[in-house]
Amino acid sequence: MFRTASRGTHRATGRAVIDYRGLAVPVGKGVGGVAVLGAVTATGALQSAPSAQAAPAPAASTVRSAVTAPVAAPATSSSYSSVKLRLGARGDAVTSLQRSLNDQGAGISADGVFGSKTLRAVKSAQSSAGITVDGVVGPQTWAALNGSEKKGGSSSSSAGSSSSLLRQGSRGSAVRTLQSSLNEAGANLKVDGVFGRGTASAVRSLQSAAGLRVDTVVGPKTWSALDRGVRIGSTGSDRGTSRDEVGSSFDGQAIVSAARAQIGVGYKWGGSSPSTGFDCSGLVYHAYNQAGIDLSRKTAKGYTFGGRIISQSEAKVGDLVAFTGNDYGHIGIYAGNGTIIDASGSRQRVMERSIWSAPHVFVTYR
Structure with missing residues (x-):
């Protein structure tokens, strides 16, 4: 019988019991060698029990091979094509992801931690590949990254990137x-x-x-x-379509004054005069013509594309604000300081109000 030094605790005879709470890393979690580490730690816990001491200890070479086997052959990104990664993930799959992103010019640290920089790089790669931009690395994103080396580099012409769907916030060669x-x-x-x-x-x-x-x-x-x-x-x-030429006759303040004079007049679809009421484009038509600008009658969309799209910083009093929802279904006259005068279908009258958060663009006829 083998004798062991007393540790001041009583240990019952019989089958050894493993207390997994003491393991350095949870068994079965993570990617790559983490599960092996848990298994080796568990082996050590088993060997410390009396019933396990009678069994011969595994050879050192066996333990070394168990620990080193998972890293003997470097894994490529294609090895993780079935692994789904998102913000907060860690491990070898994340490292492989980061290296693939760096191959596309991301310039991030391949530290195995899926942080905010990796998230931005993933979204940029997804945008460049024309797939859903959600920051989650699944089969489509892996396929896009694994196929990048087969494309022969990016084209210098826009035709070479015609399949790329880009939007504000995108990054990369596209x-x-x-x-x-x-x-x-x-x-x-x-x-x-x-x-x-x-x-x-x-x-x-x-x-x-x-x-x-x-x-x-x-x-x-x-x-x-x-x-x-x-x-x-x-x-x-x-481009082969008509555009109203306004030139030096544009007087933004006169346009706004003409529109303000109609505040409170009722809404009528297709209307363009105080006697019948106004819809949004009818108010634009009336105010511009009252200000001496011979503008033809159009829809809200027609006025949007009949003018010139400008940035908010370029907008001046008298320009137009077109809301892009419902295929450019609403338009108003910019009155300055973030406000417009418009014929509101929901409020059923002409009113002056702040520009709300719906997507919109500024249009000028200056």
Whole structure:
């Protein structure tokens, strides 16, 4: 019988009981060698029990091979194509993800921790690949990353990136291609691969010039406009559609005064005079013509694309504010200080109010 030194505790005879609460790492969690570490720690716990001491200890070489086996062959990103990762994940799969992102120019630390920088890089890669931008790395994202080396690098032309869906916040080589193409179209952007405010403004201007939906999302139609050579700031006539020419007759304050004079008048769909009531585009038509601007009668969408899309910082009193929902279904006259005068369908009257949070663009006829 083997004798052991007393530890001041009573240990019952019989089967050894493992207290997993004392393990350094939970068994079965993590990626790669973590489960092995738990198994080795559990082996040590078993050997400390009296019933386990009678069994011969495993050879050192066996323990070493158990510990080192998982890292004997470096894993590639394709090895983790079935692993789903998100913010807060840790382990070898995250390290592999970070290395793949760095291959695309992310420039993040491959530390195995899925933090905020890794999240931003993932979203940028998803945007560049034209897949759902949710920051969760699943089969689609792994496939996009694993296939990046087979594409032969990025094209210098917008045609080479025509499958990339980009929006504000996107980063990477596809954004650099977009910025270069926008500069060729008349923009003046820093080609830094970051889709910020300047790039967004240039995209809106291009979409307006091309007669596209002005949503700042760069998809196939916007890429096609760049490939066709559409110029930023071009008028409607440049693209084969009519545009009202206002020139020096534009008087923003007179437009606002004419619109204010109609506050309280009832709403009527299709109406464009005080006697019948106004809808949103009818109020624009009335106020502009009262201010001496011979503007033809159009819908809200027609006024949006008949003018020129500008940034908020460029907007002046008398310009228009077009709300993009319902296919540019509402428009108002900018009165300055974040307010508009519009014929409200929901309030059933002409009113002056603050611009609300719905997506909108500014339009000018100056």
